[in-house]
Amino acid sequence: MRTILIALKNQNMINNFRKSFTDNDFEVKTTTDGNEALRSILEDPPEMVLADANLNNLNAFDLLEKIEENEEVNKVPLIVFSQTGAKLHREKALELEAKDFIVGYSDSPRETAMRVKRHLGDEKAYIFKMISNPQAGAELAEDLGYGRETKCSSCEKDLSLYLLRRLELGGDIFQVSLFCPNCSKKYGESDKKAI
Numbered sequence: 001m002r003t004i005l006i007a008l009k010n011q012n013m014i015n016n017f018r019k020s021f022t023d024n025d026f027e028v029k030t031t032t033d034g035n036e037a038l039r040s041i042l043e044d045p046p047e048m049v050l051a052d053a054n055l056n057n058l059n060a061f062d063l064l065e066k067i068e069e070n071e072e073v074n075k076v077p078l079i080v081f082s083q084t085g086a087k088l089h090r091e092k093a094l095e096l097e098a099k100d101f102i103v104g105y106s107d108s109p110r111e112t113a114m115r116v117k118r119h120l121g122d123e124k125a126y127i128f129k130m131i132s133n134p135q136a137g138a139e140l141a142e143d144l145g146y147g148r149e150t151k152c153s154s155c156e157k158d159l160s161l162y163l164l165r166r167l168e169l170g171g172d173i174f175q176v177s178l179f180c181p182n183c184s185k186k187y188g189e190s191d192k193k194a195i
């Protein structure tokens with residue numbers, strides 16, 4: 001069974017994430033305190049940590065540094081959770097080589113669980129960048145039930161299609177989402193589709 005430590009400031013948020021991960025067959029540990037998160041990581045390293053940028057005592061970035069310093073656990077990947085998706089949080093996550101960056105108001109717990117499974121090698125994903133071939137991109141988007149737009153309506157940058165191959169469903173099912181890599185805007189709900 002896969003293991004994850006969820007260290008978030010908000011207990012309701014923890015409950016939402018816990019449900020998504022247990023639904024996806026994870027063994028879940030939780031805490032609202034950074035010191036406790038570090039203790040838990042050192043005592044019994046999980047396969048993944050999801051930690052809040054605003055966690056009390058030690059935040060996600062402090063934890064990234066502490067993990068990096070410790071040879072016993074420096075392979076444990078950590079995903080930064082930011083409720084607002086603040087630019088500063090994103091930059092720090094990148095700088096400290098966090099595994100991923102989750103934004104509380106736009107990334108659902110269900111999507112997060114999918115992404116974690118992908119990071120752990122349980123799923124395979126492809127990203128199609130519209131800029132690489134706008135004509136084919138527009139047709140593919142249309143065939144998948146989206147419009148033919150290839151540019152973000154908010155920031156006008158090129159959109160990307162994210163295709164997640166669901167190996168546990170036999171591998172011929174893809175979960176698809178259309179999103180803007182620049183401002184993270186999403187177009188429509190992601191869905192299971194056979195290709």
Ligand SMILES: [Zn+2]
Pocket residue numbers: 152153154155156157180181182183184185
């Ligand atoms: Zn955009």
